[in-house]
Amino acid sequence: MSSAIEPGSNEAHDRLVKECLEELALMGVAAWENQRRAVQVNGRWVSLSKSGRGDIHVILPRQIDGQLFGIHGEVECKTGQSSQSPKQRAHMRVVRNSGGVYIVARNRMEMRAAIERLGFVSRSPIG
Numbered sequence: 001m002s003s004a005i006e007p008g009s010n011e012a013h014d015r016l017v018k019e020c021l022e023e024l025a026l027m028g029v030a031a032w033e034n035q036r037r038a039v040q041v042n043g044r045w046v047s048l049s050k051s052g053r054g055d056i057h058v059i060l061p062r063q064i065d066g067q068l069f070g071i072h073g074e075v076e077c078k079t080g081q082s083s084q085s086p087k088q089r090a091h092m093r094v095v096r097n098s099g100g101v102y103i104v105a106r107n108r109m110e111m112r113a114a115i116e117r118l119g120f121v122s123r124s125p126i127g
Helices: 010-027 086-097 108-117
Strands: 030-033 038-041 044-047 056-064 067-077 101-105
Touching (some): 010 030, 010 056, 010 067, 010 108, 067 086, 086 101
Antiparallel strands (some): 038 044
């Protein structure tokens, strides 16, 4: 039995989400996993999550006229050959068209570089 994680597997995806959350913490960015939520109603499962949302929610700090604001952001983690679904692409457009940040990342450093390219810099981790 091999201990290697198959690219594109749920295990690989979960590891990438964890690595991205760790990197965001090192950058001093408020972030949390956007887990799927569902409840059973009349014998069938009903999703409580919005379709297409990113795997991670972030609040990216931005100074404007000396005042600190938080910009909404999402990170969609992709492993293996996986690509965005139509609902994910539609949600990405909504976030970006509303002034938010939506990043698709295949590794933690790609995510970090995308955030830094947008002008967000690492801060001291917030207590």
